[in-house]
Amino acid sequence: MNIPLSLKIERSLHLDEGLLMTLQVYYDIELEKKKEAQSYHPDLSIYRKILFWDTDFDKLDWNTNKRYIINRIFERGNEKEILETIRFYGRDTILSLLDLNNKYAVNLKSNIQKYLNYANKTQISNSNTITKKGIDTINV
Incomplete structure (x- = not known):
């Protein structure tokens, strides 16, 4: 999700500004953690x-x-x-x-x-x- 789209949706749904991008960042962090976990394994x-x-x-x-x-x-x-x-x-x-x-x-x-x-x-x-x-x- 990009910032202009996020702002447009937030205004339309009367959400706090920055909420959707904040959620996107948390989602991206979880994806990165999962990628790192994939390399943590035995032989x-x-x-x-x-x-x-x-x-x-x-x-x-x-x-x-x-x-x-x-x-x-x-x-x-x-x-x-x-x-x-x-x-x-x-x-x-x-x-x-x-x-x-x-x-x-x-x-x-x-x-x-x-x-x-x-x-x-x-x-x-x-x-x-x-x-x-x-x-x-x-x-x-």
């Missing part, structure tokens, strides 16, 4: 697209949807995919976003123990609870 050649069968892999927002992505990869991913996810997001982010209460995520629990080295830095009690220094208690 995509490592991931199998079938892992995200229910969504368009090429349109995944690796920041906004990180909870979904991390849980899917730890439940259904292979070793390379899991290691790349750990490299990209980091251990603390992954631990804070994993959904350990999902009773259908049978591989998730074994994968976090295997790939996040819980034996060295956590205690696994008889009540299936994992406690990690600096992180709240996580039920397994």
Whole structure:
């Protein structure tokens, strides 16, 4: 939208002067943020697209949807995919976003123990609870 058109519409609709151009600027800012987010992703050649069968892999927002992505990869991913996810997001982010209460995520629990080295830095009690220094208690 250009300024002369914006002013004409604002006068016709009795809107405050500059309102439409202000909205246009906010819209342009959001578009630019989305473009920047497209370049924020791990090495995509490592991931199998079938892992995200229910969504368009090429349109995944690796920041906004990180909870979904991390849980899917730890439940259904292979070793390379899991290691790349750990490299990209980091251990603390992954631990804070994993959904350990999902009773259908049978591989998730074994994968976090295997790939996040819980034996060295956590205690696994008889009540299936994992406690990690600096992180709240996580039920397994």
